[in-house]
Amino acid sequence: MTYTTLRVEQADGICTVSPTRPELGHVINAQFLAELTEVVRGCEAADGPSVLVLTGGAQVFCGGGDFQAVAESDAVLDPAPLYDLWRRLAMGPFVSVAVTRGRVNAGGVGLAAACDMVLADHSASFALSELLFGLFPACVLPFLIRRVGEQRAHYLTLSTQPVNAAQALAWGLVDGVEDPVDGLLRKHLLRLRRLDKSAVGRYKLYRHDLSALVDAARPPALEANRAMFSDPATRTGIRRYVTEQKFPWEN
Template structure:
């Protein structure tokens, strides 16, 4: 398989994905969603890899949605494919691991929160910036709340401030911090790669029923569509892309 936004390597039951849009902050666009979805489909197959490892770049894991693409089009993107990608990461019959270096923002937090295990380097940071643009992270919240609880997700949303890797570990958004992150990954893979894939699939299907991600989906998608259909919000995004000014700035 050839990709535009990522690279993939399979070896010994482990699928390693590296995002390759570093110049764009590994931002999430339609191609990114489609390509990562194809990888997830392959991992979900009975004969597919049992572990999926996601890497960003040294300075940014994922900066969230692609504002450049949003500003360049009047079309409101359907949020369902992204939500469903995260849902399959959270519920699929494989172990999804995010290895985080650098910055994680907005939809990048959703991607991380959807993974089963999050390992980070000490310089990593995590932020929800949506309210700066008159948005809120409707699709991120079901996955984030599952990890950190309602109040911490509420605080991240309202503050729009980044938290450190150490804070993310304390809150449960990260499961381990190590420099380099590969040290923690190697230790985890010693056992994770040996777990029975069918057992993992059964366990995650059971957990999916407890997490309520499917029940949260209609409201999350409806809120996202409403916000991104607002002309004032879209104008603010275009201005930020063109002038790097927030909506309230003169």
């Protein structure tokens, strides 16, 4: 397919995906989801790439959901495609690697946490800002809890404060930190590209069976997400933030 939100490169069994909208903070919208899902489907194929590398920009890996799209539409976006994309990253028969620089916010944290490995440079910071807008990270939490545990995910949700790369490494949200992060990625790819794809697939299914949180949490996560974005007061607050850059509590 033709990509408008992503740049996709494939070589030596490695598929590298880079977002192409830095002016929008690489936010997640319907087009981004459709395009990245198509890439992931290709990696799921038996003859597809065995490693999927997701990169971001120098300033922002992913700013989360597209508030502009929410503000401009009366429809409530279906969270299922996003949740199912993250599930595929977590369970697909390939190794998914998130390479993070700069700001990783809200749904961007979910995108990274769903991946098998998260690499970062020291500029990376991770935050869940949803409660500032009367929301909470319903779809993010099952993937984040698998990485950092319930209390740390709880703290990130309530504090809404960013944690730096060193803290994220200590908590297990990040697996490695190095400047520049490209060198760290190359070290990992030397081994990852040699792994047998069918063996990776069998292992990841087994790992999922050990802890079925992602599947068990899907129904309540989707229900909670739909309820939040259906709330008129919440939607009014989002529209005000988009148009006036003011948080809901600001006069």
